[in-house]
Amino acid sequence: MKLSGWGRYPVLEARVHAPRSVEALQALVRSEPSVIARGNGRAYGDSAINPAATLDMRHLDRMIAFDAGTGQVVAEAGVLLGDVIASFLPRGWFPMVTPGTKFVTLGGAIAADVHGKNHHRDGSFRECVDWIDLIGAEGEIRRCSREQNRALFEHTIGGMGLTGIIARAAIRLRPVESGWIRQTTIPAPNLRAAIATFEESQDATYSVAWIDCLGRGETLGRSLVMLGEHATRADLSPVQARRPFETGAKRKRSVPFDFPSFTLNRLSVTAFNKLYYWQGARKAGVEIVDWDSYFYPLDAILGWNRIYGRKGFAQFQCVLPLAEAERGLSALLEEIAETGAGSFLAVLKRFGAQESPFSFPMEGYTLALDFPITRKTLALMERLDQITIDFGGRFYLAKDSRMTAATFRASEPRLRDFRTQLDAQGAARHFRSAQSERLEI
Structure with a gap:
């Protein structure tokens, strides 16, 4: 059957098995030359696809x-x-x-x-x-x-x-x-102000920013920073406090068809970003929101990946080390603004310290942006790759669908040690994905 990740790019032919027990899963692992597990298909690219044997775990x-x-x-x-x-x-x-x-x-x-x-x-x-x-x-x-x-x-x-x-x-x-979140929205007129807000909000349990990736000059990187805390009963209204975990059913919307390719362009994304920032700035302050709205706003729109059209989309997500974050993010945003291929789903987060053999996070800032698949945006993402490497950053494999092996090697000094571990466990050739082949992991 044809498989893709959430970005709907690339689309690959794959043999799919759907075991119903751990014993059946073990038998498939023993019988197939190479396999990869696939969950609910929410990785954006080809990391959960093995053309020879994909194991559907659902x-x-x-x-x-x-x-x-x-x-x-x-x-x-x-x-x-x-x-x-x-x-x-x-x-x-x-x-x-x-x-x-x-x-x-x-x-x-x-x-x-x-x-x-x-x-x-x-x-x-x-x-x-x-x-x-x-x-x-x-x-x-x-x-x-x-x-x-x-x-x-x-x-x-x-x-x-x-x-x-x-x-x-x-x-x-x-x-x-409770099932409620005490959300504080803070407008930041530019990237420097957004970073300052994150740094001043280290005690907040949750922090995330929507960022306008088409702003330029004094508005480069203007953002809405949203802090969050799990609401206590004292934070709730009397009605909410009586049933603190009942937040009400959310109305689901769906995208019934693939949007035309011309829908997302510089004019439409610029207009959306200006409106979104203005509305967010107008509502700045503290409000009580349900857990689903705070953590999973896009889950309320079923099939939202169809917004990007029939060819699908790619997400670019990198993390830059703390010391280089402001300069590196500025360079990324300037390149995007210059090209005019903006993303209206652009997210900025602050990472804490982390030392892991192969995981994505490091202390610094991570930027995630979605782009429809076109020759222009694919070329742009290659330039963003190089900027990330120049500033000592790396890339999130769960979101990758188009990076080259050379780019990955240049960004990932831990690759040799990871390969050594795979060899030691006898896993190097048995557990393979289209992504791992493409990136020569």
């Missing part, structure tokens, strides 16, 4: 155990983060770390070592993972944790499925008093 979706004292959930890899929230938020528990969609599987979250709006405080998903049951090349299951098979544990988190197949995992949730 039938392995059982939650096995829960410890109400520690908040630990034991579950199979195909469980969606949204299912965890639906099951445990009413009991007063929420994911410790969450990406910008709840439609990601636990296995995918671990393989990509996803991050959220709280990385500066709580780190990436690896910080809430207690252990992993990993299927190796011979079909054997190994328990991996900080105490057992530690090297394999550390390389699996962020290893993009290349160390083995995650069958089960134990993760920890955080206790919360």
